Amino acid sequence: MSAAPALRIAQPAETSETPTRHLDIAPTRAQRRARPRVYAALVAVGGIIVILLAQLLMSIVLADGAYRITSLQREYRDLAREQNAAQERLAQLSSTQSLIDNATALGMVSSGNPMFLDVATGQAYGTVAGPRGQTVGAGGNLIGNALLDGTTMLDPAAIAGARSAEVLAGTAPTPADGGNVTRTGVTPERETGGALPSPTTR
Amino acid sequence: MIDARTNRRRLVVAVLAIFAIVIVFSIRLVDIQVVRADSLKTVAGTNFRTDTLWGTRGSIVDANGTVLATSVDRFNITAAPVNVHPAGFERRVEVDGTRKLVRVSVMEALQEISDITGADVQEMYTALTRDPDAQWALLVKGIKLDAFRAVVALRIPWIYSEPQPARSYPNGAIAGNLVGLMGTDGPLSGTEYRWNECLASHNGQVSYAVSEDGVRMPGSEVVETPAVDGGTVHLTIDADLQWYTQQALAEQGTAIGADWGTAFVVDVKTGKIRAAADWPTVDPNDLNSAGADDSGARSFTAPYEPGSTIKTATVAALLDAGKISADTRFTIPSGYTIPGVGFTIRDSVLHGGGLRYTTAGVLVESSNIGIAQMTELMSLEERIRYLHAFGFGNGTTGADFLGEDEGFVRPAPSDPITSVTQQFGQGMTATSAQVASLYQTIANGGVRMPLTLVEGCEKPDGSYTDVPDGEGTRVVSEYAADTTMRILEGVTTQYHLARVLAVPGYRIAAKSGTAEVADGDGYGSERIVSIAGAFPVDDPQFAIVVTFAKPVTMRTSAAAAPTFNAIVKQVIKTYRVTPSTEPAPENPLTW
Numbered sequence: 001m002s003a004a005p006a007l008r009i010a011q012p013a014e015t016s017e018t019p020t021r022h023l024d025i026a027p028t029r030a031q032r033r034a035r036p037r038v039y040a041a042l043v044a045v046g047g048i049i050v051i052l053l054a055q056l057l058m059s060i061v062l063a064d065g066a067y068r069i070t071s072l073q074r075e076y077r078d079l080a081r082e083q084n085a086a087q088e089r090l091a092q093l094s095s096t097q098s099l100i101d102n103a104t105a106l107g108m109v110s111s112g113n114p115m116f117l118d119v120a121t122g123q124a125y126g127t128v129a130g131p132r133g134q135t136v137g138a139g140g141n142l143i144g145n146a147l148l149d150g151t152t153m154l155d156p157a158a159i160a161g162a163r164s165a166e167v168l169a170g171t172a173p174t175p176a177d178g179g180n181v182t183r184t185g186v187t188p189e190r191e192t193g194g195a196l197p198s199p200t201t202r
Numbered sequence: 203m204i205d206a207r208t209n210r211r212r213l214v215v216a217v218l219a220i221f222a223i224v225i226v227f228s229i230r231l232v233d234i235q236v237v238r239a240d241s242l243k244t245v246a247g248t249n250f251r252t253d254t255l256w257g258t259r260g261s262i263v264d265a266n267g268t269v270l271a272t273s274v275d276r277f278n279i280t281a282a283p284v285n286v287h288p289a290g291f292e293r294r295v296e297v298d299g300t301r302k303l304v305r306v307s308v309m310e311a312l313q314e315i316s317d318i319t320g321a322d323v324q325e326m327y328t329a330l331t332r333d334p335d336a337q338w339a340l341l342v343k344g345i346k347l348d349a350f351r352a353v354v355a356l357r358i359p360w361i362y363s364e365p366q367p368a369r370s371y372p373n374g375a376i377a378g379n380l381v382g383l384m385g386t387d388g389p390l391s392g393t394e395y396r397w398n399e400c401l402a403s404h405n406g407q408v409s410y411a412v413s414e415d416g417v418r419m420p421g422s423e424v425v426e427t428p429a430v431d432g433g434t435v436h437l438t439i440d441a442d443l444q445w446y447t448q449q450a451l452a453e454q455g456t457a458i459g460a461d462w463g464t465a466f467v468v469d470v471k472t473g474k475i476r477a478a479a480d481w482p483t484v485d486p487n488d489l490n491s492a493g494a495d496d497s498g499a500r501s502f503t504a505p506y507e508p509g510s511t512i513k514t515a516t517v518a519a520l521l522d523a524g525k526i527s528a529d530t531r532f533t534i535p536s537g538y539t540i541p542g543v544g545f546t547i548r549d550s551v552l553h554g555g556g557l558r559y560t561t562a563g564v565l566v567e568s569s570n571i572g573i574a575q576m577t578e579l580m581s582l583e584e585r586i587r588y589l590h591a592f593g594f595g596n597g598t599t600g601a602d603f604l605g606e607d608e609g610f611v612r613p614a615p616s617d618p619i620t621s622v623t624q625q626f627g628q629g630m631t632a633t634s635a636q637v638a639s640l641y642q643t644i645a646n647g648g649v650r651m652p653l654t655l656v657e658g659c660e661k662p663d664g665s666y667t668d669v670p671d672g673e674g675t676r677v678v679s680e681y682a683a684d685t686t687m688r689i690l691e692g693v694t695t696q697y698h699l700a701r702v703l704a705v706p707g708y709r710i711a712a713k714s715g716t717a718e719v720a721d722g723d724g725y726g727s728e729r730i731v732s733i734a735g736a737f738p739v740d741d742p743q744f745a746i747v748v749t750f751a752k753p754v755t756m757r758t759s760a761a762a763a764p765t766f767n768a769i770v771k772q773v774i775k776t777y778r779v780t781p782s783t784e785p786a787p788e789n790p791l792t793w
Binding site: 084095096114116141142 | 767
């Protein structure tokens with residue numbers, strides 16, 4: 001349609017020529033300029049196709065991402081819940097009541113008169129005296145905790161097993177080599193070879 | 203000419219085509235917007251989902267960050283009865299490598315849930331069949347994560363779930379009196395209630411479109427309101443020391459058959475409460491673990507007649523006013539008859555009179571008669587002013603505990619008996635917290651610091667709202683306070699309870715109290731016994747008060763002495779208080 005005005009302008013030239021000679025119409029400047037519009041149309045249509053394709057691809061990617069996001073969000077939520085549950089369990093295990101019950105089961109007792117040892121000078125402060133008066137905690141814990149259902153207790157058999165395994169391996173101190181028989185620690189006791197910093201007492 | 207006609211025809215065709223397209227679109231538009239609007243809206247609505255974003259209620263922690271109250275995840279198992287097929291459902295299971303379908307009946311499914319959660323099958327069945335057309339029915343409430351996952355793994359098609367955040371108190375009854383209780387609809391008491399503004403969380407909402415297979419449509423999410431987590435309330439107490447004081451109270455309270463007991467440990471210089479124990483104490487995890495009377499904090503809310511521990515305030519006031527000195531001489535008769543009313547005050551240990559006590563002797567030996575004689579040295583108004591200044595009957599301790607009581611001091615003009623007896627703690631009332639505040643004041647050189655129980659509120663974004671340190675107020679002069687401390691040291695060195703109260707190597711000031719308890723008609727045989735004090739005398743750091751109400755087997759302050767001693771030793775260990783370096787000076791009790 002855009003070529004119409006160009007043709008109309010060319011008409012006078014046609015009538016002035018003799019009809020016997022076949023002549024080609026020399027394209028005017030306007031016509032020459034009009035020709036690239038076909039390319040423009042092609043580019044436009046091509047562009048639209050490319051955009052549509054890109055959109056299609058993008059929505060495919062987005063949809064894929066949506067599934068991924070949903071699954072990651074679910075995983076995040078599940079892991080957060082797991083962390084919360086682990087934290088809850090940790091709080092239960094580290095509750096004072098759980099520690100006391102386990103310590104009592106292992107034969108630990110609370111100390112009596114307070115004594116301090118100055119690590120720098122190796123001097124002891126306080127007066128040596130045996131436990132006197134009310135020995136708090138000796139009769140077992142009286143402060144309730146409804147959360148403890150017995151699952152926080154260490155298994156005495158497991159402790160005994162660990163200790164006998166140590167004895168068999170020869171790593172546990174025995175009374176014969178001066179080891180303290182009354183020691184009943186949970187952590188297997190090892191000779192540290194002076195690895196722990198200890199004060200030089202005089 | 204042909205070209206022109208062709209052009210015109212093209213134009214007409216083009217215009218007609220455009221009109222046709224517009225008409226087609228218009229018809230479609232009317233069809234969608236008007237004709238099928240309702241059905242389409244329904245479809246869109248079901249694909250648009252609104253979820254709750256759960257905010258987490260904040261924790262309550264002690265001075266070292268030990269968690270006393272926190273929120274935990276719990277889950278409710280719900281069902282859609284409308285989806286339940288009476289014939290059960292088919293479950294795909296793999297047996298020996300071959301897949302097959304197994305029919306699971308409704309009862310079998312419920313039994314499986316019951317095996318995991320311990321819920322009653324019959325109850326669940328009733329909930330499920332109450333309304334067969336219902337979309338929602340609650341089957342099991344508040345189960346833990348592992349049980350929840352096990353139920354989900356059963357793949358029962360009509361089972362749904364919803365999160366149900368719950369409150370948990372990992373340390374049980376430790377500080378249960380201070381933390382308070384949470385009901386299903388919100389906080390009920392204690393710090394949970396008082397500090398709800400800091401702790402409370404706000405749930406948010408998110409809306410989004412979902413595809414048919416339940417996946418969020420990208421870009422469709424609209425967060426209407428974001429969830430806001432609650433803040434953390436930091437208490438000043440030490441949970442381990444709190445346990446120790448509660449345990450000490452429980453042991454001794456049981457042994458002497460007391461009704462209840464309280465104990466306080468207060469940082470003398472700052473007024474920070476390091477332990478505020480009540481026995482019995484409620485375990486906030488289990489609201490039935492204590493009776494209604496025992497589920498609060500008597501230490502703050504229950505005033506009683508404290509008895510002789512108040513004599514400290516009387517002596518400090520008279521020292522401050524310059525009316526007496528530590529060695530002022532008093533001759534104690536066998537009784538003190540209040541002029542005009544014929545009421546005679548006697549000492550707890552009856553004696554024939556003629557005792558020659560110094561001020562120190564009156565206080566250490568806890569002579570009611572001596573204190574009554576001292577009241578003659580100061581006007582009633584002045585004495586009441588001092589009691590008010592020490593905080594009795596005049597506002598709370600500053601700890602701002604929910605329901606904290608102010609105690610009671612009879613204002614002037616008082617009746618003649620009370621005006622004398624309230625100077626040794628009868629006829630007036632105070633809470634354990636107020637008695638602790640008195641000993642904090644005396645130990646702190648006469649400057650009363652408001653007690654604090656809460657350090658501050660830490661919001662999830664890290665911002666910290668500090669509870670401002672209270673301004674100290676001078677009640678008595680440093681001389682009066684220090685002299686009183688030195689006199690009180692005599693209770694752990696010269697008094698008959700000295701052997702029980704003393705800790706070798708430490709200089710400890712203490713005062714015994716054995717108060718008569720008023721019942722319907724006057725004072726009966728019941729007693730409230732206490733030991734209050736502070737240590738070390740050469741550099742006071744902690745004030746400690748131990749009180750037992752209505753002991754049966756031992757009705758004197760000797761019942762509270764071993765517990766006071768045990769708590770002092772524990773405070774020494776907890777805060778590494780080093781032994782005193784100087785010996786106690788002379789403290790003559792008689793002349």
